[in-house]
Amino acid sequence: MRQPGxxxxxxxxxxxxxxxxxxxxxxxxxxxxDGPPLSLPVRCTIGETCFVQTYVDHDPGPGRLDFQCxxxxxxxxxxxxxxxxxxxxxxxxxAVVAAAAGVVRRTRDGMADVSVDExxxxxxxxxxxxxxxxxxxxxGWETQYSHLRRGSVRVRPTDRVAAGDELGLIGLSxxxxxxxxxxxxxxDGRAVDPFVGPILGYLCGDRRQPLWHPDAERRLAYRAxxxxxxxxxxxxxxxxxxxxxxxxxxxxxxxxxxxxFWIDMFGAMAGDLExxxxxxxxxxxxxxxxxxxxxxxxxxxxYSGRRRPAGGWPPGPVTGTYRLxxxxxxxxxxxxxxxxxxxxxx
Numbered sequence: 001m002r003q004p005g006x007x008x009x010x011x012x013x014x015x016x017x018x019x020x021x022x023x024x025x026x027x028x029x030x031x032x033x034d035g036p037p038l039s040l041p042v043r044c045t046i047g048e049t050c051f052v053q054t055y056v057d058h059d060p061g062p063g064r065l066d067f068q069c070x071x072x073x074x075x076x077x078x079x080x081x082x083x084x085x086x087x088x089x090x091x092x093x094x095a096v097v098a099a100a101a102g103v104v105r106r107t108r109d110g111m112a113d114v115s116v117d118e119x120x121x122x123x124x125x126x127x128x129x130x131x132x133x134x135x136x137x138x139x140g141w142e143t144q145y146s147h148l149r150r151g152s153v154r155v156r157p158t159d160r161v162a163a164g165d166e167l168g169l170i171g172l173s174x175x176x177x178x179x180x181x182x183x184x185x186x187x188d189g190r191a192v193d194p195f196v197g198p199i200l201g202y203l204c205g206d207r208r209q210p211l212w213h214p215d216a217e218r219r220l221a222y223r224a225x226x227x228x229x230x231x232x233x234x235x236x237x238x239x240x241x242x243x244x245x246x247x248x249x250x251x252x253x254x255x256x257x258x259x260x261f262w263i264d265m266f267g268a269m270a271g272d273l274e275x276x277x278x279x280x281x282x283x284x285x286x287x288x289x290x291x292x293x294x295x296x297x298x299x300x301x302x303y304s305g306r307r308r309p310a311g312g313w314p315p316g317p318v319t320g321t322y323r324l325x326x327x328x329x330x331x332x333x334x335x336x337x338x339x340x341x342x343x344x345x346x
Contacts (some may be wrong), residue, residue, distance in 0.1 A: 036100035036137050037213040038194055039163045041145060041183045042082050042170065043095040046219050050094060050170075051226050053180065053266045054081040054298060056193035058204055067195045069204035070224050071296050072267055078191035079146070083180035084170055085228040085264070088245040090179035093152075094170045096145050098161040099183070102137040109153040113172035113179075115240075121175060129182070130174020133167045140188040145181055147174050178243065178299070185211065195220075225267030225324065230334040232320060237262040239301040254313050254343040259286065260305030261320030263334060268293055268300035273325040276304035281317045315342040 044050035055066035057073040064073040084090050090113070109131045116124065124130075129146035131153055136142045149171030155161060172179045185192045196202050197209030210217055231247045234256040241247065242262055252259070261276050272293045278286040289304040317339050324332040 034198060034209070035139075035141050035185075035187065035192075035211045036102075038099040038143075038185070038211045038216060039097075039213050040216045040219055041097055041099040041143070042181060043097060043166075044082075044084075046082075046221075047223060047226065049084075049089065051083055051085070051228060051266065052080060052220060052223070053083045053178075054079075055195065056080065056191065058193070058196075058202055065204055067193055067202070067204055067208070068222050068224070070222075070267075071269070072224065072298055074298065078193075079144075079182040079184035080194065081180045081182050082170075083178055083228075086243040086245055087172070087179060088248070090149065090170060090172060093149075095166045096133075096148060096168050096170055096181045098135055098163055098165045098167055099143050100135075100137050101162050102135040102143075102160075104133060104155045104157050104159040104161060105136045105142065106134040106157060107153050107155060108132055109148070109151065109168075111150060111173040113150050115172065115177045116175050117177055124175050128175040130176065131168065131171060132174075135161060142186050144184040144186070146184065147171055147176050147180060147182055149173070195222075223267070225269070225326075225332055226265060227322075227332050227334045228264045228266065230261070230263045230320070230322060230336050232336065232338050233260045233262055233303070233305075234258060235260065237303050239264065242301070250338055252313075252318070252338050252340045254315060254341055256308065256313065258305055258307045259313065259318070259340075260303050261322065261336070262301065262303035263322045264301050265324070265332065266299055268297045268302075268324070269326065270294060270296045271326070272331075274302055274304075275321075275323040275325065277321045278305065279319050279321065280314055281319075284314070286314075286318065312343060313340050315340050 055073050057064050057077045059065040062075055064075055066073045111131050131148040132146040134144045145167055148168035152169035154166055170179055170181050185194045187198055192198050194211040197211055233247050235258050237260055270293055275290040277288045287306040317337055319337045322334045323330050
């Protein structure tokens, strides 16, 4: 799946007309010149209700390499993307908060929450970051929070904020295909990876100086792969429909033309083995399929299933199981159960 483009450009490069921010006079929370300790910029549980999907790219060439020598990035990416599993979670509302105390420099709101796949990149010229907020923290440091939900931005230029103050909600505005906030850190205009710190010429494996507060760093423990959501479909599933919550069912009709189990995940790697199984409560296996992945993908939507058998679907609970096997070990697994309703008596 194509990843979003370089969405972490400044919301507006020039300071809003008539507004002057004395950035140099701001003090960091520690009074040190090497950057304020950063708190988690979202109110969600990493790895459960939200996920770090992409990191800053440290490959100097056209490839991609995150700070842990993994592939959770894309060429030229200079922010950290914290995403939600689907649009259902976005509509419920997940807060984006200030990672450190500072003064709001720039904001934008009013852009629609719509995938760039639908409107195209040309429609976003000069506004790739979507709705967002930029905060100055002193000594040349600033943070940016991009792709916020339309109508959710709560702050204005010159507002002073404390760490943890709500700025807006995670959204789908700007150059993106999934709901997330892109968190970007800069020092004197140069992007800095908060997992690495202000180290020039960093190569994965080098000694790091993370900017995160210890509690935030613990909560942001690196995950090379993760499952976002899973479910059933009654035919070939569509990733967009799955992420919109269209397949959220607990009961399935006996006359459905097919039964399919799908998975939405991040961090799939070439050589991974996927296994899908559909099993009835009495142990009968309705379907088992497996595939070896030929390419690595930051975002990966996959599925497997079967058409309705000649005798129809047996009524009762059916369990869909997914396993991702890497180097002979089960790395990820997911399981969902639904009920096949008995056929109507005619």
